[in-house]
Amino acid sequence: MFELLSKSIKERVSITEEELEFCKTLFLPKKLRKRQYLLQEGDVCKYTSFVEKGMLRTYTIDEKGNEPILQFSSEGWWIADIYSFLTDEPSHYNIEALEDCELLQISKPSWEILLEKIPVFERYFRILTQNNLIATQRRLMGSMSETAEEKYLKLIDNFPGCIQRVPQHMIASYLGITRETLSRLRSQLASKK
Amino acid sequence: MFELLSKSIKERVSITEEELEFCKTLFLPKKLRKRQYLLQEGDVCKYTSFVEKGMLRTYTIDEKGNEPILQFSSEGWWIADIYSFLTDEPSHYNIEALEDCELLQISKPSWEILLEKIPVFERYFRILTQNNLIATQRRLMGSMSETAEEKYLKLIDNFPGCIQRVPQHMIASYLGITRETLSRLRSQLASKK
DNA sequence: TCATATATGTGACATAGATCAATGTAATTT
DNA sequence: AAATTACATTGATCTATGTCACATATATGA
Structure with a gap:
């Protein structure tokens, strides 16, 4: 159940087994059927989720009816509207399961506990966010000139x-x-x- | 000289005065004249820099001769090609001063010392990177549909x-x-x- | 102060990609 | 298995934005 998540963490930071065990206690498993929504526009994003199985899309709907997709997330990736998650503002995004999915969710209070008790998670999320930023910057540049x-x-x-x-x-x-x-x-x- | 940087840090994390003083020792001041380059395509990005004064642009040049701009950076912002900085690979970006600039630079070894000695900087950079990611995601979505x-x-x-x-x-x-x-x-x- | 480079404005025309509309084909649901 | 819904293809036309060319400001450095 936690195979991929443990792997994702161990690949990026050094962590003890006890820390990892504590970490696991903070997550809730969640299953989604194909076409189910993990988040809908207007709702606050209460969790950040790790994908153990399946594929999801994060998208918006604009006035003209376009549905630009921000990201696909499959096994081994995190998914959330980080803005909404961090600020408790209603989200402008929808997150929909494209296949049956198995997720591990962590609520904001638990996430804060995790960061406080095991500070190496600051580093883990810093690294993930940096990689995401690099990829998003590339996509932006491509979207402007390709x-x-x-x-x-x-x-x-x-x-x-x-x-x-x-x-x-x-x-x-x-x-x-x-x-x-x-x-x-x-x-x-x-x-x- | 360190006014803006200190402010940027204190706004985001709690830090003692001693820690801040130590932090300052790791930075090198750098002045750039208008039109000077902080980084040129093909070079490795050896520093990440904080802008105390002035304005810079980060851009690439593609085959068709387009010069899409990734970002403008003025007072209070960080600037670097993070991919090149983190991996030591040659950069695909150019960073040019649009005005006379005053920067505070930190090399990768010093940056690593900073993160190791004062772990709260993991948090500081995690927060900055998250905010940058949120802004870049918005720009990407806009670039696709506006x-x-x-x-x-x-x-x-x-x-x-x-x-x-x-x-x-x-x-x-x-x-x-x-x-x-x-x-x-x-x-x-x-x-x- | 001139001379050169850099930046902006405007017209005529070209084009990648959007839009609208119709048809075909595969998947799901009952 | 039929019915419904989701998905893909193809043609005809439209349009926002790009390209090219030239004129006109406005900086900048000798």
């Missing part, structure tokens, strides 16, 4: 698994293009080579 | 100072649009109201 085709090819490179597990129109929403454009793009690529 | 006009108006809202201090074509590069589009946009807005 063509639809370049973005798609890069995604295939970076997350080959994603293409298999996620419906095509969501890939399009992640890339910031329409499903029609992605469909045409793919048939071009297929005929080219 | 029009040029929406992006520009939002920027005015979020960084009114920026518009005054930064040439217009760089604002355009930050928004991911051409200088011509921004120029037309502005004259429309001006005539509208």
Whole structure:
């Protein structure tokens, strides 16, 4: 149940077995069926969750009806609206299970206890957040200067698994293009080579 | 000399005066003239820097000759290519002073000492990185779904100072649009109201 | 103070990608 | 197995923004 989480922690910081055991007591397991929501726009994000199994998407809906996707999260990744989680403000994001999921959730009070009692978790979350920031910065720069085709090819490179597990129109929403454009793009690529 | 940095730290974490004094010993002051580079593509980012005075931009140059800007950094902000800083890989970014600047730099070895001797700095950098991530995520979502006009108006809202201090074509590069589009946009807005 | 570089504005035209609409195809649900 | 819903493809057209070219400010440094 905690295999992936333990691995994620041990890969990044040194921690004793007792600390790890204490840490585990702060999490609640949570199962979601496909299409269930972990968070809906307007609600406060009460938990940050670690994905042990399954795949989710974080997205918004804007006035024009676009649904840009901020992120896909599969096994081994954390998921939350950190702004809402940290500030207790209502979230602008939706988080939806794309497959049946098994999560480990930690509430904000428990998270604060964790940081206080085992300060090495400050380091763990600092490292995770840094890596997330680096990836998000890259995506932002790409989103400003790359063509639809370049973005798609890069995604295939970076997350080959994603293409298999996620419906095509969501890939399009992640890339910031329409499903029609992605469909045409793919048939071009297929005929080219 | 350390006014802003001390303020930035004290606002986010609790720290003793001795700790703060020790911290100060790890920084090197650095002055840059307008147009000087703090980092050039291909070099390893050896320092992370705190801006006491002035304004800088972080940008890349892609094959098509675009120069998308990742970020403007003025007083009170940190600046570095964190990927290069953390991995010692050559950077893909350029960091250029847009005004005469006064910085406080910390090298990676000193930064590691800082984190080790005063663990509360893990927390400080975790918080900074989280806030940066939240802002970058918002910009990414906007970049995928907003029009040029929406992006520009939002920027005015979020960084009114920026518009005054930064040439217009760089604002355009930050928004991911051409200088011509921004120029037309502005004259429309001006005539509208 | 001139001379050169840097920055902005505007017109004519091109284009990547969006939009709208229709059709086909696979998955789920009953 | 039929019915419903979700997903993908393809064509015709539209549009926001890019590109290119040139004119005009405005800085800046000798």
